[in-house]
Amino acid sequence: MEIRSYLKKQKEFIERYIEKFLPSGIPKELFDAMAYSVNAGGKRLRPILVIESAKAVNPKVDIDSFIDIAVSVEFLHTYSLIHDDLPAMDNDDLRRGKPTCHKVFGEAIAILAGDGLQSYTFELISSNKNLSAEKLVKIINSVAHGTGVFGMVGGQAGDILYEKENKFNDLEFIHKHKTAKFIQSCCYIGGLIGDGTEEQLNALKNYGLYIGLAFQIQDDILDEIGDEKKLGKKTRKDKEKNKLTYPKVFGLExxxxxxxxxxxxxxxxxxxxxxxxxxSKLAKFIIDREV
Amino acid sequence: MEIRSYLKKQKEFIERYIEKFLPSGIPKELFDAMAYSVNAGGKRLRPILVIESAKAVNPKVDIDSFIDIAVSVEFLHTYSLIHDDLPAMDNDDLRRGKPTCHKVFGEAIAILAGDGLQSYTFELISSNKNLSAEKLVKIINSVAHGTGVFGMVGGQAGDILYEKENKFNDLEFIHKHKTAKFIQSCCYIGGLIGDGTEEQLNALKNYGLYIGLAFQIQDDILDEIGDEKKLGKKTRKDKEKNKLTYPKVFGLExxxxxxxxxxxxxxxxxxxxxxxxxxSKLAKFIIDREV
Structure with a gap:
């Protein structure tokens, strides 16, 4: 199967369920802001990784039983994008070709939309009635760890604080924590859902870490040489902001x-x-992608 | 027992465990910002409610088995204070007599410190090895719901969006969601930990909702007539910002x-x-307090 068309099909599959699991309520603006950013598109890579990791250890795994959990990691990812784009953070006006959340809804509602997507992720995972409570607790622990102060949040703090110097240690810290640890968690929880053995779960964790690191290097490369129209955002922003990136430290090649x-x-x-x-195909796609 | 001295003793007890459970790591500034705000003081009312609710249904409950969970709700509360104080939100410079988190660490790190305290709460609860996984999943679900888009985050969004008009419906929505639902959750999870019956859990939920509403009315009153020195923050800010409060809609009496x-x-x-x-004593204290 051609991986690009497979990923497109899977993306559409995920997006049908995003529609289903997006919460609605009042104040309407808050829920609109969450939906606006979640629906802004994207590859839906993290939910796909949860599903494909589960299938890789157990091809007959029942996807219906954990589709809510696969979708919830996209909510968590979207929260991080909304907060990263804020004026006090990366100050981006455009994301996936559309105005960023705070540009449309204002900063206060954007902060709260991000906060709300984070809490809703844990609400959704803990509402799952198909998996055992033991599995759900492990999933919550892994996801909270991978996206929290020892993962994504820590990496984003490093990205802000360590911008100035060309230190490889800092660069590796940022990439590993900001991007790779959450991707690692998606692969691990997929394996856990599919009842993978200890050895398989470790393999998935390592796979996730490596593709996560490669993914972020490719992101850095695309910021340097990518097509703004395809990417839906301004390129060369890293350079402009003097960000610590792989091309900056090592050169493109x-x-x-x-x-x-x-x-x-x-x-x-x-x-x-x-x-x-x-x-396997997904891993290769990560460094072949132009978006 | 005199409730004020009892609460002081319990506050000190909680604070010893806060010290123990506060995470440390790098980037140091991120962890420092989290610790700065968590250690800024406060009544520690929410952890105390978890413990006292558990004891109210089961006086012999083993507090050691869930002290991490009691502490974690204070981390969640602190996250909400850090984000509420941000320039884009309530724009407060002072909290409990000290400069607010973003004043000391900058807006970006303050946003991330809040984000990190939220994820760390769920990491900590899901790391508990004493309670059953079933209980942990219910606790996570209740806390995520009470502090999320159907609770605290929704209430804060209402507080920002509904400032202009004197509508009682809006006022009730804000108080219930911003404050009462999280306090309700603290009482409920305490009862759950103490193995309360369905009837007892419902009583605790109702108790939590009522004291939460009274707590927020008292907050509104203290903003109007409280002592700035005792409160450690400027009063009459609600009026200045044209916030929707009980005294504004109903008058003080x-x-x-x-x-x-x-x-x-x-x-x-x-x-x-x-x-x-x-x-019982705690409920009465809520409307007698000056801080």
């Missing part, structure tokens, strides 16, 4: 090579899985 | 009367509990 090496490592990890094919 | 009525209702609810004494 070496950055591409490093991303490739991470993908190779990821592919090695998942050989032991029941059905690793889609995860 | 009727507001006091309404708060009193809520406390009476709360007291009626908890009569059926095993040991309601401390919760």
């Amino acid at each position: 070496k950055s591409k090579k490093l991303a490739n090496e991470y993908i190779q490592k990821a592919l090695d990890e998942i050989k032991i899985l029941e059905a690793p094919e889609i995860l | 009727k507001s006091k009367k309404l708060a009193n009525e809520y406390i009476q209702k709360a007291l009626d609810e908890i009569k059926i509990l095993e040991a309601p004494e401390i919760l």
Whole structure:
């Protein structure tokens, strides 16, 4: 199967369920702001990783039983984008070709929409009636850890604080924490849902970490040489803001090579899985993508 | 027992555990910002309510087995204060007599410190090894709901959006969602931890809702007539900002009367509990307090 058309199909599948699980209520502006940002598009990579990781250890896994959890990680991802775009943070006006949340709804509602998407993620996961409570607690712990102060939030803080110097240690810290640890968590919880063995879960964790690092390097590369129209956002913003990126520290060619090496490592990890094919193609797609 | 000295003792008890459960790591500024705001003081009312609600249904409950959960609700409360104080929200420079988080650490780190305290709450609850996974999932669901878009976050959005008009419906919506639903959740999860019956849990939910509403009315009253030095923040800010408050809609005397009525209702609810004494005194304290 051609991975691009498969991912497109899966993205549409996820988006049908996003529609279903997006909460509604009052004040209307708050819920509108959440829906606006969640519906702004994107690859839906994280929900897809949850599903494909579950299938990689258990091809017969019942996707209906955890589709709410797969969707919820996209809500968490969207919260992080809304907050990252705020004037006090990266101050971005455009995301996926559309005005950012605070541009449309104002800063206060954007902050609250992000806060609300985070809490709603945990509300949604803990409302699942199909998986065992033991699994749900592990999923919540992994997701909270991967997106929290020891993961995404810590990485974003590093991204803001460590902008000035060309230190590789800082760069690695930022990429690992800001992006890779959450992606790692998506792969791990998928494996957990599919009843993977300890060895399989470790392989998925390593796979997630490696593709997460490669994903962020590719993001840095696309900021440098990507097509603004395809990306739906301004490029060269990292340079403008003097951000610490792979191309800045290593140059473009070496950055591409490093991303490739991470993908190779990821592919090695998942050989032991029941059905690793889609995860393999997905890993390669990560560094081939233009968006 | 005199309730003020009892609450002081309980506050000190909670604060010893806050010290223990506050995470540390890098970037140091992020963790410092979280600790700064959590350690800024406060009554520690929400953790105390978790503990006292558990004891009210089961006087012999083992507090050590859930002290992490009691502490975690204070982290969640602190996240909401940090975000509420932001320039785009209530724009407050002072909280409990100290400069607010963004004044000391900057807006970006303050936003992330709030985000991080929210995720760390769920990380901490899901790390508890003493309670059953079933209980933990229910606790997470209740806390996420009470502080999320159907609770605190929704109420704060209402507080921002509904400032202009004297509508009682809006006022009631704000108070119930911004303050009461989280306090209700604290009482409910305490009862759940103490293995309360369905009837007892309902009584605790109602008690929590009523004292939460009374608590917010008293907050409105203290903003109008309180002592700035005791409160550690500027008073009359609600008026200045044209906020929708009880004194604004009903006047001071009727507001006091309404708060009193809520406390009476709360007291009626908890009569059926095993040991309601401390919760009774706590309810009365809520409208007697000057801080």
